[in-house]
Amino acid sequence: MATTLERTTALRGFRCRACQLLQPADERYVCSDCYGPIEPEYDLAALDPDLLREEITRGPRSLWRYAPLLPVAEPASHYTVGWTPLHLAPRLGAAIGVERLYLKDDSRNPSLSFKDRPVALALARALAVGLDTLACASTGNLAGAVAAAAARNGLRAFVFVPEATDESKVAGAAAYGATVVRVRGTYDQVNRLCARLADEEHWGFVNFTLRPYYAEGSKTLLFETAEQLDWTLPDHVVVPVGSGALLTRTATAVTQLRSARLVDDTPCRIHAAQPVGCAPVSDAVLEGFREVRPVRAPTTVARSLAIGTPADGDGSVAAIRASGGSAAAVTDEDVLDSCALLARTEGVLAEPAGGVVVAAARALAKRNAFQGGESVVLYITGNAYKGQPVSGPLGPVIGADADEFRGAYVDELR
């Protein structure tokens, strides 16, 4: 029987990706049975596709237009996130050999990166359960998104980043009033510290304790892309890969749009874009879809993608394979050239991750991954300007050690 929608979620519960157990959607963030990763699942087959499409079209010009396909309701206090433009990009297309090229320009979000999307979902959950502090482990963009969302909603924020994070991103997060903690070592060291803190502090750690909500925000890029293509799936999507969450949720979004019968069941090939200095997923895809091998010391100008041990790495490889997609790993020189090319040809000034995507699309085109006339969408996930001119106070750099953190940040923790 068709259900009438009133912007309520069709959430059924959390499903474990490892053991498949369906469990209640509550404060849990790993499977209660096997400790595997859990993801929201929805009753989509019961929805009337015409009513759903109509409701989405009538909805707000933000990611909350997809409320029935999201696990939590929009908070009244937050600002608009999402519904970013999809540009046809003929000049860039001609330069890199792609006939029908689009840019999903997600640098146009409140903190200038796509991370505002997952944070909007995590924030909504944090507010719903009355948490007063947001926190994250970040390569830079997520730090800005968390700091901005906390500022907007009057919450406290702790953001943890590798010491070598782009100064402009650190400065931006500090300007929003977050406590920015720079940690010696790679992102993986930051992540280890945060996994421990998430366990011990009663905070809304967006990429740990709020993970099942957080990750759902990344689906909305593909939802919007399909709607902007008049409810058709793009033939190809090229996705920058750091943790792999955006890529795996792009695949989830495709599956959900098909299950809800909002789009026809046409192929949508998902391709990974990574820099050669940190390409665990692309390498695994290009070497016969093997298991992901972690990279101990990532070195790349695209620091936002420098995650050597991507939690959704194997999931990304599987999603790419199932979609019929591929991958590319591109040099730093190529990345910077491609950023300049993107700016010159289309007027879009992206951070290096955008250059990774453009360079990867060019490499894929050279390998004839795209056929004439097929639509190719590039995710541009971050802006080149990240709050350069203003800053706030910064605390000391610490080792990835919970006791050292608590010792060095006594006042902030009070």
Next chain:
Amino acid sequence: MSITVRLATPLRAAAGGSATLSFDAPDVSALVRQIADRYPELATRVLRDGEFGRFVNVFVDGEDVRFLEGDGDLRGKRVVEILPAMSGG
């Protein structure tokens, strides 16, 4: 050759509520065998096919176990942390 294993909260119930466990294991494979023998419920959560599973990250004195030199040698090491595999960006 005593080594302490520190467990994240969601895993403690599977180990009788303990936050830390003590093992006498010279290397990672011995540790894995002892976890399987002494804490079968914990083993079903963190082990797959006789190794640590892909859904957990295991750190030995702060170093990812996959980057450990000397074939998982635990001699002279003190703390093993078992954490859920998650990351942000």
